[in-house]
Amino acid sequence: MKRNRFSSRKRISADATELSRLAIGLAESGSKLEDTFWQSRLAELVNRLFHDGAEDDFTASLDRLFDTHPMAHDDLADLIEAHAESCVISHQGEDFDLLLFAAPVLAWSRFSIPAAAIPKGTLQTLKVHLGAHVFASGARIALADYLYSPDQLPHSFVDTWQMMHELGAAALAQTDLNIDSSAMPETNRFLSDTRYLVGALTVPRGMPIFRWNEADKSTRETALKEWLKQGAPCLEPLLTGCAYQALLADAYHAACRASDSASRPYSLNASVAFLQAALGQPDENLRAVIGGFHDKRLEEYRIGFGPADSDVVYHGVVWPLLGIEDETTEIAGEIEAVLRKVGLKEVVVLDQQFPYEFCDDCGAPLYPNIEGDTVHAEMPEQDDAPSQTLH
Incomplete structure (x- = not known):
């Protein structure tokens, strides 16, 4: 996935420098033929660096291009992502296209949202429905037997590439990938979060990958309609005590971006539903206050939820900017529309620029209240309250 990069003035390696040079060539190309020239040389170098485990070279080149040539940065990020999630692999004398995919699930709960091993029977049923409704006929599918939280997904391009090859080998062998859950990091507890079913598929070289191909x-x-009807109910035993919404399986990075986008309105809906249940109050007794939080530029919107007759904030939602979104994008209006659609009557958009700050003691985001102050989100005292931040 494309990430915000931080400025780096350190000397970078020869390979990272060459990545930058080739990416700039591609960005400045004036024809499809020249595109092919640069892409082939970039692909050769990127593949070698993946085999070498050279994550630092990818990061250094992207850092430098983020500062100096944004178009080349995006071209290089796209190509690295593509090679981290897909390749051509040979098996028994035949070439296959291999694709790493993810099927995201948005969920919310007053209790913990599970991230756990998937029983073998459930795994096989999910594979059947993915094969029948999402992927092309004849695709060989392998799944990781674990429902991942965002904290547990691969943390780097090289880690993603390694997972692709492990799952690809499983797909060709018509098995699944067993995950050692004891090695998984603990996931943070949020009221609303995303879980990921991760797998890989192989098809004979050049053949359709998805049903719509x-x-x-x-x-x-x-x-999507068939996946929601047939496949999504199989997830219910994995998400005990949760409301959830399955998204369509897609190529790994595209699926992660789609879930990032869909999770923002979903978290607002979850917030209102939770407050109604927890407080036993109707929508008209709640207020949402929207504020833009800035560092050197607008970084995100934060929404503070509280009672309509007070300046306290019970819950908060962080709405991060994604992709090309910036100050010129009508995000505040989109947030307000989502809140009004879910039934909230009092929605206030503050014009002031809030500093991009967090609590010095606990690191939690601070949220705007009706007075234009930033405060902690604090629910009225109750047992087993989850974090007051929704992701």
Whole structure:
């Protein structure tokens, strides 16, 4: 995934310098033929660096290009992502296209949202429905037998590339990938969060990958409808005590970006539903206050939820900016529309620029209240209250 990069003035390696040079060439290319020239040389170098485990070279080149050539940065990030999640692999004398994929699930709960091992029977049922409704006929599918939290996904391009190859080998062998859950980091407890089903598929070189690639003209919308109807109910035993919404499986990085985007309105809906249940109060007794939080530029919006007759904040939601979103994007209006659609009557958008600050003691985000101050989100005293931040 494309990430915000921080400025680095350190000397970078020869390979990182060459990555930058080739990416700039691609960004400044004036024809498809020249694109192919630069892409082939970039692909050769990127593949070698993946085999060498050279994550630092990827990071250093992207850092430098983020400062000096944004278009080249995006071109290089796209290519690195593509090679981290897909490749051509040979098996028994035949070439196969290999793709790492993810099927995100948005969830919220007053209790902990599980991130746990997936029983073998459930795993096989999920594979059947993915094969029947999402992926092309004849695709060989392997799943990791673990439902991941965002904290537990691969943390680097090289880690992602390694997972792709492990799952790809499992797909060709028509098995699944067993994950050692004891090695998994603990996941933070949030009221609203995302879980990921991760897998890989292989198809003979050049053949359709998804159902909507096939000649019967199935669409993404049809695939999603069938996945929600047939596949999503299989997730219920994995998400005890949770409300959840499954998203369509897609290439790994595209699926992660789609879940990042979809999780923002979902967390607002979850927040209102939770407050209604926890407080036993109707929508008209609640207020949402929206504020933009700035560092050198607008970084994110934060929404403070509280009673309509007070300046206290019970809960908070962070709405991060994604992709090309910035100060010129009408994000505040989008947030307000989501809140009004879910039934909230009192929604206030503050014009002031809030500093991008967190609590000095606990590190939690501070949220705007109706007075224009930033405060902690604190629920009225109750047992087993989850974090007052929704992700």
